[in-house]
Amino acid sequence: MILVLWDIDRTLLYAGDTDRLVYREVFRAVVGRPATKLPAKGTGVTMPVAVRELLGANGVPEAEADRLAPLIVARLPAELRCHRGDLLRGGQLMPGAVEALAAVRADADLVPSIVTGNLRESAEIKLAAFGLTDYLEIPLGGYASDDPHRPALVRIAQDRAERAHGHPFTRANTVIIGDSFQDVRTGREGGARVIGVASGTTAAEDLAEAGADHVIDDLTDPRRVLELIR
Secondary structure (H helix, E strand, C coil), X not given: CEEEEECCECCCEECCCHHHHXXXXXXXXXXXXXXXXXXXXXXXXXXXXXXXXXXXXXXXXXXXXXXXHHHHHHHHHHHHHHCHXXXXXXXXXXXXXXXXXXXXXXXXXXXXXXXXXXXXXXXXXXXXXXXXXXXXXXXXXXXXXXXXXXXXXXHHHHHHHHHHHCCCCCHHHEEEXXXXXXXHHHHXXXXXXXXXXXXXXXXHHHHHHHCCCEEECCCCCHHHHHHHXX
């Protein structure tokens, strides 16, 4: 068996500016003033890390950030749910995502789940909005709500998959499919092979140089995706 851990943002779907809108509104609600700077797009860092960057970039002292960061993180999923309409209007499925997900899901030797910088509830909101939930074993994934250190999420997902399927998962039979440097780092440090997808803000050559085992331009060839997974 092979555990296939999909990244979400810019790999399976694009959320448009909805995440940034959510950060902006939750920051204002918790801090009491508007944010003048927002997290960079497409970096792949976990939401707790992005929130700390958001607070620091907007001049919140570190001691105060220690108190405010958990409050902001806790409010992000509910705020995202309120903006589901914006998510659908401003976002889109990435090319080939449904076909690639379906091909992986149809293979009995593959266990499809998620490794993402999103909190689990936020991940579920995005996946459900775009009709992707049934292609994935969502409870087996690794999420930012499990650990803000993204490489740690691989072992979390591997342990969950082993308990569910009675089969051990290691670097030899775990694959991450993602678009960012963070996806490559997560695999290299966390214990998974990496298929880089140049569908985000990171170029194919940069993904390869960072250490992705394979790089493809997009997900439009599901047969190729299956070949690389194996």
